[in-house]
Amino acid sequence: MDTRKSRHGRSRARGAIKPITIAVLAIVACLAVASWFLIIKPHEDMLSTDAGGHPSTPVNLSQQQTAAPVNVEAMSLNDLLAEARKAMNEQRIIAPAGNNAFEFYLKVLQKQPGNQVAADALRETFPFAASNVEQVINQREFTEADREIDLLAKVDPTNYTLTILRSKLDAQRKTLDEEQQKQLDQQHQAELAAQKANVDKAAAQKALADKAAADKAAQQQAALAAQQEKAKQEEETKKAADTTNEVAAGNTSSGGGQTRDAIPISTIRPRYPTSALRNNQEGWVDVQYTVNADGSVSNVQVLGAEPRHVFDNAAVDALRRAKFSPAMRDGVATASQQQKRIEFKLSAAQ
Template sequence: MDTRYVLDTRRHARGAVRPVVIAIIAVIALLAVGAWFLIIKPHQELIMADSGGHPSTPVVAATLAAPPPPANVAEMDVNQLIGEARTAMSAQRYLAPAGNNAFEFYLRVLEKDPGNKVASDALRETFPFAATSAEQAINSRDFNEAQRQIDLLAKADPTNFTLTILRSKLDAQRKTLDKQQQLALDQEKAQQLAAQKAAAEKQAADQLAEQQKTQQAEQQKTAQASAAKKSTQPTEANPAAGGDTAGGATGGETHGAVLTQAAAPHYPPSAVRSRQEGWVQLSFKIDTDGRTSDIKVVESQPRRVFDRAAMEAVQRYRFTPAMKNGVAVSTTKQQRIEFKL
């Protein structure tokens, strides 16, 4: 009997506890709902009214043209500045344009009334969305405007970590643009140098071709004069001697060295960059195999700028060696090589 009585008592106790728990939960829920409607929601509505719109409204890239800034901003009182700030917030002019944006108006409010809660709360609530505006300026590579907006954000909340991120992005974008511009300049400079080098080599080749043409004409005249002289020698020396000359010459071919392969000098890159021009007078020996040797600079202007290039070009020259009575002989020659851009 005692055992059954105890069990029945426990069952009744558990049945009484359940309604109490449910009642407590219902009271807590009602208090939470009441707090939302009576405290939290009115406070948020106040913040939204002060800021000119809901803070969660996304920042759009294109907005209507902003009206001109008020002419008498410095003379406005706190209420007038707050009114201008709310108008700017409604138009999502958080940080731009300069002189006619919500942040500047609210900051002026705080200058006049440092403890103004409306301005402080509005700046704090809208800071993330204003930061988005600054980030858009960075992405569009309007670096001066982005820097101005970041500085404005720093006045509102100098310790906000978002400023560090924005400054890092701005610095990275500036470096990227600098690299792109430098690369474009380097490519343009390389193209100019290549064009100048090609023009210099063409001009040098044209000069060599003209020199070869003049040399060949002179050598042809010399050969013709020599042949005419030989044809008259037998008659003058001994008409009865036939083809023998007075001096016992064999009558073999005699002519000067003839250039068969020219080489354009390479225009020194340093001279191309400084746009220098000049010339080099060279003396060199033409060996019996048609190659050049003993190349020396006789005179140059300017000194030592084009000497090496001229000597290397002459070293690549090839000649038909000079002939004397049918025998190849070495000769010495001088030549002037000009360098012009």
């Protein structure tokens, strides 16, 4: 009797378990169906749309014509989810600002913090959004990159991907700063080079002008010196001619018995010593010399000089080069001695 009761109890227990199992299976099935329609199906629709492709595919935001909702704050949860799905289908995952899936899903969570659909969607699309942010960083749109990184931080503030993105953003900013600084340096160097070229050109032109002026002045000075030398030669020639004429006239008037001293027929012009010119020295030399019967000069001796030994050689050399009409004794040329002071003046040397 006891055995029959125990078997009957076990049969009743097994019968009670079956309805519970069925109920659990039904709940699981419902959740699966809900997940299909609310999460999986929207993603499959997104991937199969004509604008399709992978959510990580770059999108040209400037070509999107979808207008942002007028008043997002007033939209219901269903409207926000619909806008979010639409944005996902059009690959507006995290941009443009105010009209992207991330902001719509975040607005859903703001209105209903426990909304599983929005939370799951944000978690699943986080890697794709991060990929888009990296593209924006590489394009050096730093303001947009900051905005998108802030959106990612609202979804998962501790995600290590944010650290990587911020590091890349800082590196790109640093690279851009270095490139800009390099361009500024190159521009500055080019300006300095241009300035130096202008200065060098002006200096070269001035040097050419100065040289031309100096050459012209030198030519004028040379021409003036040539004229002065020519005038002196003409004067010396005239004096020599006058002396010769006087001698001839004397000879004619005396009938061949003329007596006179030696007469120079060329101007005695000593060469001014270079050292005296350089030191601005002036002086004189007293000399004694013999005028031979042929008019040449010999036995030149220095009797005195001031300053001593400065102008001596120049005076002696000048007399040796001088030409005389010899002294006459009863119409006969004869040797004679003379003395002369030769002066050296800077004014005459110039």
